[in-house]
Amino acid sequence: MTGSSRDPRDAKSASARCGSGDPCFMPAKAFSMVKDPSLLAAMPLLPFVVGLLGGVPLVARELEARTAQTAWSLFPSRASWLARQLAPVALVLGPGVALAAFAAGPVAADRAAWGWSASLDLGLHGPLVLIRAFAAFGIGLFTGAVVGRALPAFLLGAALCFSLLTATGLVRDAWRAGLAPVVIGEAPPAGGEVVVAPRSITTGYEWRAPDGKRISFQEARRIATAAGVPLPRANDSQDVAAAVWLDAHGYRLLIVGITDEMALGWASYDAAIFGAVGLISLPTAFWLVRRRRP
Amino acid sequence: MGTTDGWSDRRSARPTRADQATRGAGLLYLLWDRLVRRWAAALLHRWPVNTPWRASKRAQSVREESVLDTVPLRIEGFGRRYKRNRPWAVRNASFTLPKGSITALVGPNGAGKSTLIRSCIGFERPDEGRVLVFGVDPSRAPATVVRNVGYVPQTASLYRGLSIADHLTIAAAARQAFDRSSAIAQLAAVGLAPTRMVGELSGGEQAQVALALALGTRSQLLLLDEPLASLDPLARRDFLARLVVDVRAGGATAVLSSHIVGDVEQVCDHLVVLGDGQVILDSPIERAKAEYSTIRASETAGQDAVGFFSGPHGEQLALIRSAQSGSATLEEVVLGHLASVRRSRAEAA
Known part of the structure; x- marks a missing residue:
């Protein structure tokens, strides 16, 4: 089931x-x-590792090696200096990450063709990977400018990325919980095999009454109890007696959940969160570099 | 047939997969950092300089420079402390540099020389008072100040993975006025070819490169933060000689911080002594030498001694203000004033 x-x-x-x-x-x-596939297995980490490795040393190494003193005394504008530092890295890493992100697209599509929920691969291919790498790059640049030493800045950046990813996951789960579940499968009469719509995520179970109305599990149990079906014993988690009675009286077990189309709606929020982090951390890093002591 | 010599043991100790992976990751990072990142940065610094964007920046720079003050450096009640509950690194410092002078900023370690110099280029922000470079506050308009200042840091802070030529390229990209050929000529005079890697240079040679970079900017104010500390006596002499020639030829103003008075006496015409975070003497060198005399400490009765210090043979000497032409050396003037700070600190304690 x-x-x-x-x-x-x-x-x-x-x-x-x-x-x-x-x-x-x-x-x-x-x-x-x-x-x-190994490519998709690497994709959850790739944008963060690449973003941090690219972003952290840009300022942190300069401060650590004290070369920032020479550079900042020569360049009238530290922002232009940082832009010059940043441009070649973005030119090398951006297309590299984009290549990996878009190469992972067909692999994810292959999985979806086999019934794998595409929403589970969200952020593992396509533009979201680039946006995540951009966020990690901004975080790396920011921690590098704050800490001023490459290794501690990298570790701090990794911790921040992990926290961001975890927090985003929690927000996503809350968002999913707020979606109105739809019927993604129905048990056939007489205990046949339940077929759930492909690429969907099960969130719970309901019953369909003989008049076509959807009722909750608890409500169905109350009906069965009123009809004299004894309450389940402690070890009967599936409440078999109620299920048999409801099935015999024209009730159908429904599997409810969210479809792939609904779950993929999170993509825009994911892009907004990571994009906002990148857009905030990058100018903050520029501001810090402008104010910082070399 | 087993052998027990160390070589065989080393050969038999094959690296584990973890060792190989660590080494591989390290090599990959080195490859990325040294070849891709640095190479790409060096390439970008060669970007053509005569773009319309740069032309507008140049026009802006000319507009800004036309309103600059003629006084190269004015420090008014400057105070800086690094933490709220720590003592002040510098406090209540005020002095003005005459245009075209070479000023020696002298004081013991921890007197606040570097703090003061770094604040002149906007690397430190004053907690009290203000610094004006050509009438501009570096903490408010750092770009205008940096454009008019050449700086040599205390320790030569160059890119070890780049050549001297790469540094000149970076400097030329940063400053439109950078005189690359003059910098190359200056470096050639001390036997440094542009093709040499900075990582292979000695501390003294790196200081020469840093000076060539600062002088090449043709800045009207040069800030040199103890550049002589890492140089041997001969290199010191060369360094100072080149500094004087270049500064005098360009009509620039220079501040040279040092705690070795003998070195700065040869080239400087103005003296600022810092002690205990405060300016204790600000005077032209000739006048300072003329105003003070040194006598034996036992002969100070009835005279107002500035400070007492040990002479070269262990005798106690006193620096006094002289009514007629003084006989003190610059070192004695500085020592006497530093001793006065030490005495007042002891009295306060």
């Missing part, structure tokens, strides 16, 4: 179950290859 038979999370076990002579062997093996 937890998902379709094409759930990619079952791929490894399916692959293991299929013997080399079975007809399922080749598809299962093919899926195992697209499920965990």
